[in-house]
Amino acid sequence: MKDVKGRKMDTLSFEEAFERLEASITALQDGKMPLDQALQYYQEGMQLAQYCNGLLQKAELSVQQLSVDTGNDTLSVLPLDL
Amino acid sequence: MQFLDSFGVPSAISVSVLSLYLKELLETNDILQNVWVHGEVSNCKTYPSGHCYFTLKEGDAQLSCVFFKHARQRTSAPELRNGIALAVNGRVSFYERDGKMQLYVESVMLLGEGALFRRFEQLKASLEAEGLFDVERKRPLPPAPSVIGIVTSSQAAALRDMLRVLRSRYPLARVILSPALVQGAEAPASIANALDLLNEHGEADVVIVGRGGGSIEELWAFNEEIVARAIARSRIPIISGVGHETDFTIADFVADYRASTPTAAATAAVPDINDWRNDILAKQQQLAVLIQDRLSDLKERLERAEYDLQRVSPQKIVIQRRLQLDDYTERLQTNMQHIISLQAERLRGVALQLHSLSPLLTIARGYAVVRRDVDQKVITSVQQIQPGERLTIQVQDGHIPAQVQPT
Numbered sequence: 001m002k003d004v005k006g007r008k009m010d011t012l013s014f015e016e017a018f019e020r021l022e023a024s025i026t027a028l029q030d031g032k033m034p035l036d037q038a039l040q041y042y043q044e045g046m047q048l049a050q051y052c053n054g055l056l057q058k059a060e061l062s063v064q065q066l067s068v069d070t071g072n073d074t075l076s077v078l079p080l081d082l
Numbered sequence: 083m084q085f086l087d088s089f090g091v092p093s094a095i096s097v098s099v100l101s102l103y104l105k106e107l108l109e110t111n112d113i114l115q116n117v118w119v120h121g122e123v124s125n126c127k128t129y130p131s132g133h134c135y136f137t138l139k140e141g142d143a144q145l146s147c148v149f150f151k152h153a154r155q156r157t158s159a160p161e162l163r164n165g166i167a168l169a170v171n172g173r174v175s176f177y178e179r180d181g182k183m184q185l186y187v188e189s190v191m192l193l194g195e196g197a198l199f200r201r202f203e204q205l206k207a208s209l210e211a212e213g214l215f216d217v218e219r220k221r222p223l224p225p226a227p228s229v230i231g232i233v234t235s236s237q238a239a240a241l242r243d244m245l246r247v248l249r250s251r252y253p254l255a256r257v258i259l260s261p262a263l264v265q266g267a268e269a270p271a272s273i274a275n276a277l278d279l280l281n282e283h284g285e286a287d288v289v290i291v292g293r294g295g296g297s298i299e300e301l302w303a304f305n306e307e308i309v310a311r312a313i314a315r316s317r318i319p320i321i322s323g324v325g326h327e328t329d330f331t332i333a334d335f336v337a338d339y340r341a342s343t344p345t346a347a348a349t350a351a352v353p354d355i356n357d358w359r360n361d362i363l364a365k366q367q368q369l370a371v372l373i374q375d376r377l378s379d380l381k382e383r384l385e386r387a388e389y390d391l392q393r394v395s396p397q398k399i400v401i402q403r404r405l406q407l408d409d410y411t412e413r414l415q416t417n418m419q420h421i422i423s424l425q426a427e428r429l430r431g432v433a434l435q436l437h438s439l440s441p442l443l444t445i446a447r448g449y450a451v452v453r454r455d456v457d458q459k460v461i462t463s464v465q466q467i468q469p470g471e472r473l474t475i476q477v478q479d480g481h482i483p484a485q486v487q488p489t
Binding site: 025029031065080 | 257258260
């Protein structure tokens with residue numbers, strides 16, 4: 001996976017990736033940017049869009065249940081199977 | 083409502099047509115076909131037929147109600163009398179004969195001598211006075227919560243409904259169920275505790291509290307003060323989703339957002355990723371358009387630059403100069419030829435003149451040139467020759483050897 005400004009793309013959350021996608025568009029709107037840089041932003045933006053789509057594609061709602069451990073009075077979450 | 087005839091003149095419709103229209107309007111409305119209404123009974127009359135007619139009053143409003151015998155028997159309804167507080171369930175329609183709207187009662191619930199109802203009204207009034215329902219207290223819901231707390235029974239169909247909605251709309255989220263009893267005597271404390279636990283745990287960004295539809299009594303836990311207080315002190319924004327569209331509970335008034343049902347609550351809690359998919363697609367298109375624009379702009383500028391460059395190119399000057407040079411060369415050649423032929427003409431003239439002066443012509447006329455043999459000098463005087471000297475006489479067609487007479 002390609003680096004996006006110093007971070008591997010696959011470590012980004014959906015929101016972070018989408019924000020960067022929006023940032024690429026804002027950057028591209030600057031007509032004075034050198035072409036090679038603009039192409040880089042374009043490529044990065046397209047990859048981010050693909051990555052975001054991928055995240056949505058494979059997202060699966062995780063369901064947990066809050067439980068109180070009466071022994072030491074602490075809270076924990078356990079997977080909930082319905 | 084006004085009908086026009088074919089000449090555009092208002093024409094009246096009959097009362098029965100209007101009545102029918104009103105009846106249809108009311109009977110095709112889902113909410114009006116299954117509604118709970120509460121108020122105080124007055125003008126109550128039960129006829130020998132077994133049908134019961136009464137008016138439900140509340141504040142300055144009143145509603146005519148009909149409770150037919152079969153419905154009374156089916157629900158083993160209590161005897162109704164004036165002054166009691168009642169919640170009635172039924173459908174609203176229009177009774178043409180009396181020209182009035184009325185409620186056809188299917189079941190009734192006594193609010194005691196208005197006991198439950200009065201408690202509801204009292205608690206509502208006191209919490210409202212305290213400011214717990216104030217709009218300024220309502221917190222905005224997070225636009226995209228990553229963790230959603232749910233307070234409901236783990237057995238309830240409502241939970242399954244909510245999870246189904248969350249799965250389809252926003253599977254990026256994590257759900258933490260804080261299970262609670264949602265009906266019965268222990269329900270209020272259980273719901274309050276479940277809310278507190280979610281706050282203590284602290285990971286949820288938004289909490290849905292609710293249960294599916296039921297009777298007023300089944301929903302009553304959500305009218306208890308302890309639940310209202312737990313909602314009010316929650317640091318996490320709360321969405322209430324209790325019962326059906328028409329059910330309003332104290333919890334609804336305190337919550338940051340009131341949804342009409344558990345399903346609606348789940349819908350309100352999260353964005354829809356299908357919208358996001360469209361957003362992403364739109365962003366991709368925007369990126370493509372931007373880079374296309376950029377490239378075609380550059381291409382256009384490049385073409386313009388090429389054109390400009392060609393206009394100022396030294397190549398053009400070179401071509402111009404070359405043409406000029408060719409022109410000069412040609413003119414030079416033409417002039418030169420002219421001069422040469424002029425000179426040739428002159429030369430011919432001179433040659434002719436020269437020819438006419440040539441001594442050969444003189445010789446041809448009979449003169450001769452005499453040279454002495456010793457040195458080939460032309461003899462022009464007798465002083466030049468000695469007797470016996472050899473001479474050569476040149477005539478037109480040759481040379482004659484000769485000798486001076488010895489003396």
